[in-house]
Amino acid sequence: xxxxxxxxxxxxxxxxxxxxxxxxxxxxxxxxxxxxxxxxxxxxxxxxxxxxxxxxxxxxxxxxxxxxxxxxxxxxxxxxxxxxxxxxxxxxxxxxxxxxxxxxxxxxxxxxxxxxxxxxxxxxxxxxxxxxxxxxxxxxxxxxxxxxxxxxxxxxxxxxxxxxxxxxxxxxxxxxxxxxxxxxxxxxxxxxxxxxxxxxxxxxxxxxxxxxxxxxxxxxxxxxxxxxxxxxxxxxxxxxxxxxxxxxxxxxxxxxxxxxxxxxxxxxxxxxxxxxxxxxxxxxxxxxxxxxxxxxxxxxxxxxxxxxxxxxxxxxxxxxxxxxxxxxxxxxxxxxxxxxxxxxxxxxxxxxxxxxxxxxxxxxxxxxxxxxxxxxxxxxxxxxxxxxxxxxxxxxxxxxxxxxxxxxxxxxxxxxxxxxxxxxxxxxxxxxxxxxxxxxxxxxxxxxxxxxxxxxxxxxxxxxxxxxxxxxxxxxxxxxxxxxxxxxxxxxxxxxxxxxxxxxxxxxxxxxxxxxxxxxxxxxxxxxxxxxxxxxxxxxxxxxxxxxxxxxxxxxxxxxxxxxxxxxxxxxxxxxxxxxxxxxxxxxxxxxxxxxxxxxxxxxxxxxxxxxxxxxxxxxxxxxxxxxxxxxxxxxxxxxxxxxxxxxxxxxxxxxxxxxxxxxxxxxxxxxxxxxxxxxxxxxxxxxxxxxxxxxxxxxxxxxxxxxxxxxxxxxxxxxxxxxxxxxxxxxxxxxxxxxxxxxxxxxxxxxxxxxxxxxxxxxxxxxxxxxxxxxxxxxxxxxxxxxxxxxxxxxxxxxxxxxxxxxxxxxxxxxxxxxxxxxxxxxxxxxxxxxxxxxxxxxxxxx
Amino acid sequence: xxxxxxxxxxxxxxxxxxxxxxxxxxxxxxxxxxxxxxxxxxxxxxxxxxxxxxxxxxxxxxxxxxxxxxxxxxxxxxxxxxxxxxxxxxxxxxxxxxxxxxxxxxxxxxxxxxxxxxxxxxxxxxxxxxxxxxx
Numbered sequence: 001x002x003x004x005x006x007x008x009x010x011x012x013x014x015x016x017x018x019x020x021x022x023x024x025x026x027x028x029x030x031x032x033x034x035x036x037x038x039x040x041x042x043x044x045x046x047x048x049x050x051x052x053x054x055x056x057x058x059x060x061x062x063x064x065x066x067x068x069x070x071x072x073x074x075x076x077x078x079x080x081x082x083x084x085x086x087x088x089x090x091x092x093x094x095x096x097x098x099x100x101x102x103x104x105x106x107x108x109x110x111x112x113x114x115x116x117x118x119x120x121x122x123x124x125x126x127x128x129x130x131x132x133x134x135x136x137x138x139x140x141x142x143x144x145x146x147x148x149x150x151x152x153x154x155x156x157x158x159x160x161x162x163x164x165x166x167x168x169x170x171x172x173x174x175x176x177x178x179x180x181x182x183x184x185x186x187x188x189x190x191x192x193x194x195x196x197x198x199x200x201x202x203x204x205x206x207x208x209x210x211x212x213x214x215x216x217x218x219x220x221x222x223x224x225x226x227x228x229x230x231x232x233x234x235x236x237x238x239x240x241x242x243x244x245x246x247x248x249x250x251x252x253x254x255x256x257x258x259x260x261x262x263x264x265x266x267x268x269x270x271x272x273x274x275x276x277x278x279x280x281x282x283x284x285x286x287x288x289x290x291x292x293x294x295x296x297x298x299x300x301x302x303x304x305x306x307x308x309x310x311x312x313x314x315x316x317x318x319x320x321x322x323x324x325x326x327x328x329x330x331x332x333x334x335x336x337x338x339x340x341x342x343x344x345x346x347x348x349x350x351x352x353x354x355x356x357x358x359x360x361x362x363x364x365x366x367x368x369x370x371x372x373x374x375x376x377x378x379x380x381x382x383x384x385x386x387x388x389x390x391x392x393x394x395x396x397x398x399x400x401x402x403x404x405x406x407x408x409x410x411x412x413x414x415x416x417x418x419x420x421x422x423x424x425x426x427x428x429x430x431x432x433x434x435x436x437x438x439x440x441x442x443x444x445x446x447x448x449x450x451x452x453x454x455x456x457x458x459x460x461x462x463x464x465x466x467x468x469x470x471x472x473x474x475x476x477x478x479x480x481x482x483x484x485x486x487x488x489x490x491x492x493x494x495x496x497x498x499x500x501x502x503x504x505x506x507x508x509x510x511x512x513x514x515x516x517x518x519x520x521x522x523x524x525x526x527x528x529x530x531x532x533x534x535x536x537x538x539x540x541x542x543x544x545x546x547x548x549x550x551x552x553x554x555x556x557x558x559x560x561x562x563x564x565x566x567x568x569x570x571x572x573x574x575x576x577x578x579x580x581x582x583x584x585x586x587x588x589x590x591x592x593x594x595x596x597x598x599x600x601x602x603x604x605x606x607x608x609x610x611x612x613x614x615x616x617x618x619x620x621x622x623x624x625x626x627x628x629x630x631x632x633x634x635x636x637x638x639x640x641x642x643x644x645x646x647x648x649x650x651x652x653x654x655x656x657x658x659x660x661x662x663x664x665x666x667x668x669x670x671x672x673x674x675x676x677x678x679x680x681x682x683x684x685x686x687x688x689x690x691x692x693x694x695x696x697x698x699x700x701x702x703x704x705x706x707x708x709x710x711x712x713x714x715x716x717x718x719x720x721x722x723x724x725x726x727x728x729x730x731x732x733x734x735x736x737x738x739x740x741x742x743x744x745x746x747x748x749x750x751x752x753x754x755x756x757x758x759x760x761x762x763x764x765x766x767x768x769x770x771x772x773x774x775x776x777x778x779x780x781x782x783x784x785x786x787x788x789x790x791x792x793x794x795x796x797x798x799x800x801x802x803x804x805x806x807x808x809x810x811x812x813x814x815x816x817x818x819x820x821x822x823x824x825x826x827x828x829x830x831x832x833x834x835x836x837x838x839x840x841x842x843x844x845x846x847x848x
Numbered sequence: 849x850x851x852x853x854x855x856x857x858x859x860x861x862x863x864x865x866x867x868x869x870x871x872x873x874x875x876x877x878x879x880x881x882x883x884x885x886x887x888x889x890x891x892x893x894x895x896x897x898x899x900x901x902x903x904x905x906x907x908x909x910x911x912x913x914x915x916x917x918x919x920x921x922x923x924x925x926x927x928x929x930x931x932x933x934x935x936x937x938x939x940x941x942x943x944x945x946x947x948x949x950x951x952x953x954x955x956x957x958x959x960x961x962x963x964x965x966x967x968x969x970x971x972x973x974x975x976x977x978x979x980x981x982x983x
Contacts, residue, residue, distance in 0.1 A: 214868065215942045215953035301943065306953060310960035317875035318968060321882045333893040333982040335903070338975025339886050346971040350964055549945025586868065588950065700894050 298365025
């Protein structure tokens with residue numbers, strides 16, 4: 001490892017930056033960069049992994065699903081336009097409202113955040129690409145496959161129909177495969193969401209340009225960091241819940257069956273621990289877009305940067321204390337409801353602060369009403385109305401009155417349209433010149449806005465009243481003598497006006513713009529780095545990676561643009577013919593090393609197809625092909641890692657420009673891969689914690705858990721099993737230190753110990769008569785052991801990977817990144833196994 | 849060697865150069881207090897409620913926990929106030945890419961989060977004041 005002293009000068013001096021780059025040198029550098037980052041030609045285009053390609057596909061796919069879900073909404077509005085209507089029957093109506101909610105949330109709102117972030121985050125940060133382009137591509141293809149599978153079920157009249165929250169017992173008792181499609185299809189997409197979140201967090205923390213300390217990074221990056229963190233902690237409880245739910249549906253393990261000790265309330269808890277942060281997961285990124293547009297419109301830096309960071313971080317935390325406000329009507333103790341009511345009121349503080357900061361910025365700035373600002377203004381108006389009804393429904397007695405009525409439908413659409421859809425569309429108008437190198441029509445934009453804004457309010461404002469008059473949600477029709485008729489008719493008319501607005505927008509988005517001249521490079525006179533993009537477009541991301549020491553470099557650092565274009569800054573060249581970006585330190589963005597990023601590949605698509613098989617085949621109870629798919633998916637991922645990650649470079653370090661020499665290979669906490677493993681494992685540990693929570697939940701919620709006369713896991717075998725796994729962990733740790741010949745023997749022994757440990761833990765339950773279909777207690781114990789065994793298999797695969805790496809020279813003492821990453825996985829695994837041992841052998845004995 | 853680097857060294861900023869975690873300390877305290885209140889009330893009201901769901905011992909215990917949480921947050925707020933050091937240069941923008949601005953910014957953000965967390969803990973504990981029984 002090169003020490004700081006022999007890396008060269010940092011930060012660059014003004015004299016260094018002022019030195020011109022000879023024109024012929026600059027041209028040769030640009031040609032090499034262009035060649036390295038070129039898109040694959042012809043049909044191989046689809047193997048691209050660049051953030052600019054994958055991001056666009058991702059956005060368009062999410063928009064497509066949004067349109068489908070919107071059509072479902074229109075059909076429902078037609079059905080509800082008049083009383084006693086028979087346009088849709090009850091069953092189809094149930095499928096439509098379930099899929100409308102599920103698709104809007106899982107196939108549009110969350111993915112569009114990831115899509116837009118993958119698309120624009122690198123340019124906001126002056127990076128060449130995301131740190132793991134192939135992971136983005138893999139996530140995208142998983143999303144496409146899962147989305148088509150879930151939406152496709154509508155065509156076969158087999159779609160889920162138990163509501164977007166899939167409450168048991170309705171969803172567990174219901175016969176068809178709809179619920180399985182929902183559970184497995186959406187779990188698959190959740191995995192892709194977590195993958196994207198990992199990538200975005202690492203991107204913000206490690207891929208900022210040199211000098212961009214945390215106090216000057218774009219607010220969008222702060223929001224991405226917070227939202228990524230929220231995804232890491234909010235999605236896993238739902239994945240754990242899906243796991244329990246699918247075990248019940250497929251194998252009759254009674255997690256949610258009260259007759260055998262289960263409890264449907266557990267699902268509600270796990271669902272809403274995910275479901276409420278989810279609301280903020282879709283809201284914060286849109287507010288982040290607002291935080292980029294407002295300063296540009298006001299032509300001045302944001303007012304209260306620290307206050308907005310406080311808002312983002314504070315909302316991120318508080319949003320986890322709200323989930324029970326979806327369960328106020330379930331009969332929990334009043335004191336518990338009180339805590340959640342209080343937290344639901346408290347979250348208004350940080351949410352409101354950022355809106356005041358935007359208003360303050362507009363007040364003190366010299367506002368120019370650029371078109372995107374129209375959408376932002378509309379968004380703020382709508383969102384404030386939705387926020388205020390939110391304050392109302394956070395009060396328990398009021399909630400009891402309007403629970404499950406159209407009042408809630410109105411409230412949630414006001415928050416989501418104002419807090420998510422309008423800012424996103426404003427953001428698309430704003431960022432379109434960067435994305436497509438063309439501009440959207442301002443005239444059509446105004447049409448779209450006024451149609452949507454009017455249509456939205458005509459649709460949803462009356463719903464407050466419809467709800468107050470007692471119309472329940474999720475009914476496919478209603479009698480004509482309750483006074484709801486004209487309100488419903490108005491809502492239906494409004495829905496079509498709004499749909500017309502969306503059509504105008506989509507037309508503007510997709511219409512051919514070939515004859516339009518190139519737009520100005522920075523049409524809104526914005527101050528942030530993404531506006532250094534090239535027109536016409538270049539695939540290299542940024543010509544050279546600048547040194548940034550202001551919040552609005554284009555306003556505050558003169559000559560920034562010209563020096564970037566001249567290749568004056570870092571990594572202006574690709575002399576080795578590799579795609580590279582710069583990795584910097586977390587807080588101060590000190591340059592650390594040059595990261596080689598991966599290029600086009602088909603393997604990610606294959607990995608996604610087989611991962612899809614592993615999730616989709618079990619829907620039809622076809623387990624052998626599912627297992628084959630899972631094995632092939634793992635094989636693809638191993639191949640992808642082996643061939644393209646932690647590749648030993650041809651030299652130890654390279655000249656990164658401006659007199660800075662940086663290493664090409666790092667391992668451990670310096671490496672982006674290690675951070676990705678760390679964040680992934682946090683998500684994994686959260687899912688496991690949800691299972692542990694379930695055990696305690698059953699203990700508190702039922703009179704007897706474990707039931708009278710229950711058997712316990714064999715204590716001796718549990719001790720032996722956890723001991724073997726701990727031994728395997730210790731050997732892995734030793735192998736990481738040694739990283740030589742001895743490490744190979746240690747890893748081989750560690751693999752054996754892990755396999756033996758898993759088998760012994762299995763026997764600890766198998767040798768008793770604990771039948772998981774009999775009662776929820778044995779089912780829960782088995783669920784923990786299965787969780788551990790699946791993770792042990794992954795742990796053994798990683799050990800084998802490192803063993804092979806050592807044997808074939810992919811891993812050496814100097815190049816030991818896979819060992820570090822595998823050991824990090826094993827730290828978490830060892831802890832998981834120890835906790836599991838305590839949960840199956842000790843906790844039940846204490847609980848009786 | 850730049851001016852920036854010297855300031856960093858002089859102020860021993862190194863200790864924070866690998867961690868963003870500190871600004872989350874106050875919200876984490878809020879979260880811990882919240883989970884404790886919710887968990888303790890849930891267990892108490894199922895396992896040991898009196899005939900009419902009395903919970904005086906629970907209220908006292910959680911009241912003490914609230915005082916503790918508020919004290920911790922106040923202390924974190926005081927430390928971050930010192931780190932922000934507003935009265936030294938009246939800087940509340942921290943918009944330059946230098947070590948000092950970053951240092952004060954993290955203090956400023958942590959201070960604001962302490963205030964929100966402090967208010968959050970008070971909000972959370974209000975049901976303990978107003979509700980006398982589990983029902």
